[in-house]
Amino acid sequence: MSAELGQFAVILALVLALVQATLPLIGTFNGNTRFMRVAHSTAWGQFIFLSLAIACLAHAMLSNDFSVRYVANTSSIALPEIYKITAIWGGHEGALLLWTFIFSIWCVAVSTFSKSIPLDMTARVLAVMGMVAVGFLLFMLLTSSPFERLAIVPADGNDLNPLLQDPGMIIHPPMLYVGYSGFSVAFAFAIAALLSGRFDAAWARWSRPWTTVAWIFLTLGISLGSWWAYHELGWGGWWFWDPVENASFMPWLAGTALIHSLAVAEKRGSFKSWTILLAISAFSLSLLGTFLVRSGVLTSVHAFANDPARGLFILVFLSLFIGGSLALFAWRAPGINRGSHFELASKETALLLNNLFLAALTAIVLFGTLAPLIYDALNLGKISVGFPWFNLMFVFITPLMFVLMGLGPLIQWKKQTGAELFSRVKWLALGSILLAVACATPLFTPAWSWLTGLGTGLVAWITSTSIKALIEHTSKRKTLGFWQDFSGRSRSFYGMLVAHLGMAMLILGVTYVSIYDMEKDVSIRPGETYSLNDYSFRFDDIRELTGPNYTSYMAEFELYKNNKLIGNLSPEKRVYNIQTMPMTEASVNTGLMRDVYVSLGEPLGDGAWAVRLYYKPMVRWIWLGSIFMALGGLLSVTDRRYRQKARHTSTSNEAVISQAS
């Protein structure tokens, strides 16, 4: 019964989405405030019905209702309960349901936190979001309903893909979806601005916190995915430039550009049409990611059942929707004013360059990801564009951007004399360059390379300039005291510094783990010891274990550093009962400065086992840096100017509404 109820709830949500996509918009044309207000109720209604749908699917999962095709495909009797819950998004259909559910949360959030925004604007924003919801709900109902029944009910399900039976997978997909669908808010604000023809600074200010929140979730989602791949796939990689990874990275790059250009649009009123284009792009790239992951046009790691019919649906939806938005943009663009004047040497230019680099990087990732498809379509041969190409492009292009990133916070708006800026940063620049040169030459150990120099130099540059910006900021505000300053309007400034430092940490981690990691394949028997770098791995014992839905071999290793025991490692080799797929559960001894990592391979006979040992210096800094970036985002989104707006604008609000209608 729950499946039918779920299906019905989704249909009702679709009906409400259709209402939300049309009525409020009609209201904005004829000034009917009742029509405009409908958007609030439909947003809540969709949220309630989609919660019900999720609850129905959860019920089917937990009660092992294998008459539901989706449950039969992604769950099994023996699957632990926590994974029965995560199995809700462990397959294509359920992931789509989760997407629409999360999207409805965004709609409700917009409806709740937009009391200070003129009603006609809210109505347009929610109507655009209603259109997105219509697309996704139709997609689900027409091609991929998770509530479909099977004619013949299997005795047991097919089990959740063992790769997904991992703690990292519990929250990684929801985080990503919160990020992806969150960009729809910035998108909706941009389209609403295009529809109304009003491109004031208020528009940028309203979009900003939404964009930042979506960006925080996307940042965390991507880094969780990377962390999952690192310890679950068993080969020590944390980023492979797989199409699925790129699909999440492109909206992130565009979203990062958007955050920066919104700052200019809000502060200085410049770059408005560019900002609108970025808002459209960030969300379009999220949709494109959905297409790439679910249509099977690219060779990728994801196990979603690929179906050309689904691909066609998303492609048509994407073309109509984004095409419509861009056509609207082309129509309205001439009406967007240029904004205020600035000199070549100014913060505006620096941010414009930042945007240019981020946009170019987005285009490059897009091009590299689609290149195999383009080459195939043009009959230019079948090629792979893998990590060596992407790494090379990023190593050549990003350093310039990072140099700018250091300068950014120190430059003034509108006009900045080069000489003044130079006098402020010359010692920092010199220091960073000297450090880079020192690291690039074999001064300390023969293993230093020019890439170490580049990475370390950039990290030093970003860190030192950030500290400089901090000192200049606080000395200007001596009278305030740190806490007062922090809880006031400067919080977004601190947020920016924290996020930039996070980026520096990430660069540090990426540089060192890429250049100095070590791996060794060994054949090892119980009682034997192998060494890697300063570490010795003693293979103690191996035993059989029975898990809830798998059997496993668990090896026991003792880890020594310079003959001192520092920890135990117990990598596993699991075979899941239903999918009979051997899975490697790596065991990691983590540390701020290095990870030591063991992954268990196959038995080689004679009691010997194939084992892979890894030494991963500073790999934690990659995820630590991501957390700092997210923290920076959190700080700026809680800046007082966003918090206080809900309180004091209700009066001016009414004025704007009467103006509009």
Next chain:
Amino acid sequence: MNRFLPLVILLVLALFLGLGLRKDPSIVPSPLINQPAPSFELPELRDVNKTVTKETSLGTPYLLNVWATWCANCRVEHPVLMQIANDGRIPIVGLNYKDDRPAALQWLTDYGDPYRDIAYDESGRVSIDFGVYGAPETFLIDSEGNVRHKVIGPISVELWQETLLPMLAEL
């Protein structure tokens, strides 16, 4: 910047994505097409004392079919191979890939033997020269020993009639 540029980019992108939907990304086209087939010398599966070489089959076009008993799709394909063998228009040479000899012989007894010769590639080394990455795979080789076409996955009746037969007629 031209305001229509983003729209144009989107349309071009959508065009490529649409084209991409009609192709399968996991098919790897063989660089051996219209190139001489690699030469090889392998023991015959059914007769240990005989060897099969590239030269054995020169003079007439033939199908080189890569198969193994551990391959489920080879079982799917097998009746079609029997049909082609009975049809008699083109001989089939087997390339038994990383298989177990007794099991392979048993397979032929159980399901029938469509092959004129069977090269026994126990180590898989010759199959690497042919760029084999799965089984079954089938090469159409002309009388001069050049590879003309490669089928990845099982041959179906339609594929035989609609693709291989017309190609064969042109040889």
Next chain:
Amino acid sequence: MNLRTTLALLLLTFSCQLFAVTNEFEFGNRVNEQRYLSYISKIRCLVCQNESLGSSRSDLAIDLRNEIYRLMAQGQSNEQIDDFLVSRYGDFILYQPPVKSSTLMLWFGPFVLLFVLLTLLLFRIKKMKNQPTTLSASEQQQARELLNPKEDQHD
């Protein structure tokens, strides 16, 4: 049965996850371990197409790793081994696409794009400098009052 399901089956039969013996090599002067590991990480495994030859556990990956080790031990260069693989499996097997006429766009396109964008941008800012200021002060002021009476210049 359509082509895609067929291929799914094909991949199953030739599983990425087959238990198989991992290669054991002696590294020394003849074959440098770092060179070998870095090389096989840049080759795509055609059986498990989203894995490198280095991380794949498929049977074919093991055979190809043996082959690559043998070629290295014979003193062949990475380029010669690339040729060996490409002549059998095509460019698809290389994660790093080769530089040739058809891939010029791929290798140099991004830099051309960046250069063009930079030039356009600088040109535009220069042009803007010569224009009369189109400061939307009134609009800016209106928004400021609407949202925030005490605007602050810091970001």
